[in-house]
Amino acid sequence: MQIYFIGGKGGVGKSTTASAFAVLCAREGKKTLLVSTDPAHNTGDLFQVKKVKGKTNIAHNLDLIEIDSDKEALAYMEQVKQNIKGLVKVTMLEEVHRQLDLAGKSPGAAEAAVFDKMTSILLEDSKSYDAVVFDTAPTGHTLRLLLLPEFMGVWMDGLLEKRKKVQDNYTQLLYDGETREDPIYDVLQARRQKFSKVRELIIDKEKTAYMMVVNPERLPILETASAVKTLKEHGISVSKIIVNKVIPEDVEGTFMRNRKEAERPYLEDIKQMFKETEKIYVPMFDHDIATREGLQEYSEFLKTAELMKA
Ligand SMILES: Nc1ncnc2c1ncn2[C@@H]1O[C@H](COP(=O)(O)OP(=O)(O)OP(=O)(O)O)[C@@H](O)[C@H]1O
Ligand SMILES: [Mg+2]
Numbered sequence: 001m002q003i004y005f006i007g008g009k010g011g012v013g014k015s016t017t018a019s020a021f022a023v024l025c026a027r028e029g030k031k032t033l034l035v036s037t038d039p040a041h042n043t044g045d046l047f048q049v050k051k052v053k054g055k056t057n058i059a060h061n062l063d064l065i066e067i068d069s070d071k072e073a074l075a076y077m078e079q080v081k082q083n084i085k086g087l088v089k090v091t092m093l094e095e096v097h098r099q100l101d102l103a104g105k106s107p108g109a110a111e112a113a114v115f116d117k118m119t120s121i122l123l124e125d126s127k128s129y130d131a132v133v134f135d136t137a138p139t140g141h142t143l144r145l146l147l148l149p150e151f152m153g154v155w156m157d158g159l160l161e162k163r164k165k166v167q168d169n170y171t172q173l174l175y176d177g178e179t180r181e182d183p184i185y186d187v188l189q190a191r192r193q194k195f196s197k198v199r200e201l202i203i204d205k206e207k208t209a210y211m212m213v214v215n216p217e218r219l220p221i222l223e224t225a226s227a228v229k230t231l232k233e234h235g236i237s238v239s240k241i242i243v244n245k246v247i248p249e250d251v252e253g254t255f256m257r258n259r260k261e262a263e264r265p266y267l268e269d270i271k272q273m274f275k276e277t278e279k280i281y282v283p284m285f286d287h288d289i290a291t292r293e294g295l296q297e298y299s300e301f302l303k304t305a306e307l308m309k310a
Contacts, residue, residue: 005134017298026059202236211242215243
């Protein structure tokens with residue numbers, strides 16, 4: 001099984017690239033799962049599928065999941081409530097639930113929930129696929145999600161340690177040193193293991209590949225450069241840069257020719273800044289490509305044996 005993450009600044013063509021790439025994998029006979037983590041879902045629309053609910057088959061060999069962050073946040077808090085059932089004093093339960101509901105509405109909760117869903121897709125759903133393609137939300141957000149296992153790891157270790165200390169103290173005080181089971185510790189420990197498994201998976205170069213989509217424009221280049229750097233700091237290297245919306249050489253008319261000239265220095269910047277990374281160039285099309293046929297056309301440009309390798 002191969003995992004692919006497609007990242008990049010807003011509007012550069014991540015969803016198009018991820019979808020076209022998923023189409024390509026499926027056509028090559030791989031059972032493929034396309035996952036959208038973008039809160040403004042339009043992947044289903046690209047395939048002209050009206051309702052995407054859970055895992056939805058959208059083409060031969062190709063399924064789609066659109067992660068709905070609000071819905072996941074609710075489900076996530078429900079699960080937390082289930083987990084603490086029987087662990088919290090009944091008199092405290094109402095207050096604890098109130099706190100959890102509040103926490104569920106905080107901005108971080110949606111991200112944590114999306115991450116939890118990604119975790120279970122990576123560890124469970126992925127088992128029945130040959131390729132899993134993540135169409136991720138704009139760079140900053142995705143990076144945070146990807147780095148979360150590391151952060152979470154550190155944070156969880158802290159929690160586990162604290163929990164153990166408290167438990168040890170109680171054990172000493174109340175139970176005369178006799179060891180007691182601690183269900184909360186077990187829940188934390190299980191999560192810890194899940195996160196480190198995901199981390200192992202996403203830094204494994206044999207299993208996971210990162211592709212960044214960029215346009216020959218100033219801001220997408222800067223944002224991508226900083227994303228590549230951050231990923232590198234965390235031991236993740238980007239395997240491909242997809243340079244999308246490159247204006248063809250043979251454009252006519254002053255307007256387009258001027259634009260083409262304006263683009264050249266940025267293409268040069270891309271060459272310089274991402275020297276070590278293989279680049280794949282995709283032209284700007286003169287027609288709408290947000291259709292099944294358009295994706296097919298786009299995927300022709302991704303069709304290199306190289307791309308399939310992590
Ligand atoms: N090479 C191309 N030629 C012409 N149009 C393109 C090309 N690549 C993408 N587009 C169009 O550009 C728009 C943005 O593409 P897309 O939705 O894939 O970007 P995105 O990076 O996923 O955006 P967001 O950050 O909003 O999720 C779409 O309308 C898409 O059809
Ligand atoms: Mg998108």
